[in-house]
Amino acid sequence: MYIKDYRDLPLEPSGVDGLTVRWAINASQGASNFAMRILDLEPGKSSTMHQHDTEHEIFVLAGSGEVESDDGVHPIAEGAVLYVAPHESHQFHNTGAEVMRFIDVVRFPLILPK
Amino acid sequence: MYIKDYRDLPLEPSGVDGLTVRWAINASQGASNFAMRILDLEPGKSSTMHQHDTEHEIFVLAGSGEVESDDGVHPIAEGAVLYVAPHESHQFHNTGAEVMRFIDVVRFPLILPK
Numbered sequence: 001m002y003i004k005d006y007r008d009l010p011l012e013p014s015g016v017d018g019l020t021v022r023w024a025i026n027a028s029q030g031a032s033n034f035a036m037r038i039l040d041l042e043p044g045k046s047s048t049m050h051q052h053d054t055e056h057e058i059f060v061l062a063g064s065g066e067v068e069s070d071d072g073v074h075p076i077a078e079g080a081v082l083y084v085a086p087h088e089s090h091q092f093h094n095t096g097a098e099v100m101r102f103i104d105v106v107r108f109p110l111i112l113p114k
Numbered sequence: 115m116y117i118k119d120y121r122d123l124p125l126e127p128s129g130v131d132g133l134t135v136r137w138a139i140n141a142s143q144g145a146s147n148f149a150m151r152i153l154d155l156e157p158g159k160s161s162t163m164h165q166h167d168t169e170h171e172i173f174v175l176a177g178s179g180e181v182e183s184d185d186g187v188h189p190i191a192e193g194a195v196l197y198v199a200p201h202e203s204h205q206f207h208n209t210g211a212e213v214m215r216f217i218d219v220v221r222f223p224l225i226l227p228k
Contacts, residue, residue: 002197
């Protein structure tokens with residue numbers, strides 16, 4: 001069985017300023033349907049506003065901020081669960097003083113818009 | 115967008131003594147491929163040893179214990195990520211003093227053995 005402390009996983013750049021990613025479970029562990037990532041968004045930083053064909057299932061592990069979507073801006077904090085539907089626009093803002101860390105489960109293949 | 119503090123979700127019996135479940139994301143939120151559950155295993159309790167056709171992707175939120183599988187018994191604690199492959203036997207034991215709480219992402223449909 002694959003077991004790993006997520007803090008021992010390499011922190012990789014995501015391509016977005018202030019957003020780093022740990023790939024917790026993906027094809028390397030045998031997953032073929034959905035992957036688990038752990039994202040860190042630095043204070044004052046935002047992800048890009050985007051949408052894609054596949055859904056996100058998210059759990060906020062630490063920190064606080066906002067998520068912006070077609071239906072407005074919503075506060076989120078540690079303990080929040082989010083379902084981002086396919087084609088639903090979404091952008092995360094870290095408005096807090098600490099890193100906003102969240103588990104992000106995504107269906108294969110996650111094809112991000114350019 | 116669906117956003118919910120997981121602590122506001124009802125804690126439901128799982129059918130296993132000492133194991134309760136919060137359904138964080140499933141078909142009610144529009145999910146059609148995989149679901150997110152949050153499981154609480156009481157100190158001294160174990161889930162059943164079982165296996166099924168679908169994988170688990172797990173993140174341990176709190177507590178400590180062990181997971182037992184075909185390849186032995188492994189310690190787990192807060193921050194552990196686990197990939198349980200399809201048909202891989204698995205049983206969780208809470209050997210700690212506090213509730214072991216974990217996020218469990220499962221593919222639809224999760225059909226448990228009787």
